[in-house]
Amino acid sequence: MRLGQHAVVSGVVGSGLWASTGQPETLPIAITAGVLPDADHLLDFYNWYVRRSFDRVILILHGWEYAVAGLLVYLFAFTEPWMLAVLLGYVTQIGGDQLFNRVRPYTYLLSVRAFRRFEVAAVTDWGVTYAYESLVHSLPVFRGRLHAWFETRVGVPPGQRSPQCPEVASDKDSEGIGQLSK
Numbered sequence: 019m020r021l022g023q024h025a026v027v028s029g030v031v032g033s034g035l036w037a038s039t040g041q042p043e044t045l046p047i048a049i050t051a052g053v054l055p056d057a058d059h060l061l062d063f064y065n066w067y068v069r070r071s072f073d074r075v076i077l078i079l080h081g082w083e084y085a086v087a088g089l090l091v092y093l094f095a096f097t098e099p100w101m102l103a104v105l106l107g108y109v110t111q112i113g114g115d116q117l118f119n120r121v122r123p124y125t126y127l128l129s130v131r132a133f134r135r136f137e138v139a140a141v142t143d144w145g146v147t148y149a150y151e152s153l154v155h156s157l158p159v160f161r162g163r164l165h166a167w168f169e170t171r172v173g174v175p176p177g178q179r180s181p182q183c184p185e186v187a188s189d190k191d192s193e194g195i196g197q198l199s200k
C-alpha cells in the first residue's frame with residue numbers, strides 16, 4: 019500500500035479510538051504507527067539504488083512479530099488507549115500490506131525473512147528492480163527528475179521507460195502501480 023493509503027486507514031482507526039476512548043492523542047499516535055514503519059524502505063532503497071545490490075529485501079520494520087509483541091505489551095504492561103493506538107495503527111500498516119500487496123503468506127514475517135537471509139526470491143514474488151516506480155508516481159513533484167535518476171541506477175536506456183512504469187501502460191500516470199509499494 020502507498021503511504022497516503024496507510025495514513026487514511028490508520029486515521030480511520032485512530033478516529034474510532036478517539037471516539038470510543040475520549041482520548042484525542044490516540045488519533046495522531048495511530049497514524050504515526052500506521053505510516054512510520056514505511057521509513058524502512060529507505061534502507062532497502064539505499065541498498066538497491068545506491069549500492070546497486072538487488073538481491074535482498076530487508077524491510078526491517080515490517081513484521082507480524084512486532085504486532086504480537088505490541089499486543090503483549092498492551093495486555094501485560096500498558097493497558098492504556100495510547101498503546102492500543104500504537105498496536106492498531108501498526109496492524110493497519112502490516113495488515114494493509116499483507117492484504118493489498120502481492121505477497122506470500124510469510125513475506126511479512128521478519129523471522130522467516132531473516133531465516134532465508136532476506137533473499138528477494140526466497141521471500142517474495144516481487145522483482146525489486148523497478149520498485150521505485152511506486153514511489154516516484156506517488157509524488158506530486160520532481161517525478162521526471164527522480165525517474166531519470168533511478169533509471170540510470172538500474173540501467174534503463176535514456177529516453178525509455180521501465181516495463182513497470184505506469185506511463186507506459188496509461189496516460190494517467192498517477193494510477194495503476196499501487197501493487198508495487200510495500
Ligand SMILES: [Zn+2]
Nearest residue numbers: 056111115200
Ligand atoms: Zn508498508
